[in-house]
Amino acid sequence: MMNPLRSPRLESNPHSSPESQGATALALEGIWRVVVLNDPVNLMSYVVMVFKKVFGFDDATARRHMLEVHEQGRSIVWSGLREKAEAYAFTLQQWHLTAVLEPDETH
Template sequence: MIVAESTPRQKQSPQTAAQTQPAEAWRVVVLNDPVNRMSYVVMVLRRVFGFDEPRARQHMLQVHEQGRSIVWTGTREQAEAHLFSLHQWHLTAIIQADETS
């Protein structure tokens, strides 16, 4: 026996479905360049991201040895703001979509 529901089911609209999906994550990646001194890169990372000395130094060494370091991951708007700040300090940096999330 099939029992009819007293209230009809509401279908989720495409707009509501899009709003419930998690936002895509973006990475801020600092790239190696031959211009900036290591101590300068550490200072900039501390000021822009609020890193402590060991964490900023770890990212700087990763940039120096591997050519790049992912220093931040989050929303695209915030990633673009961080990218702008890094460019203001004359660091070479990019943002890219985080395919792992």
């Protein structure tokens, strides 16, 4: 008889490799985007400086993302695993930028 508290889907398969378990975790986790939204408060030079400090962008990359935010209202500044995306969004919010997470449906 099966234990009702243990789901067979949650039990690990002793025959699966660590690589396939990692791929499964990635598939369940998904890829997330860090999106910076436009705001009427921060100066463009300030946003460029924050992008350079937080992401290590060079000046041209930081300016390109800042202009996307300014002209299009948003820019995807990073994508990857959710935990790191949350950390980046939190850091940007500490710098008083409006940053949100969204799932990357293309992966």
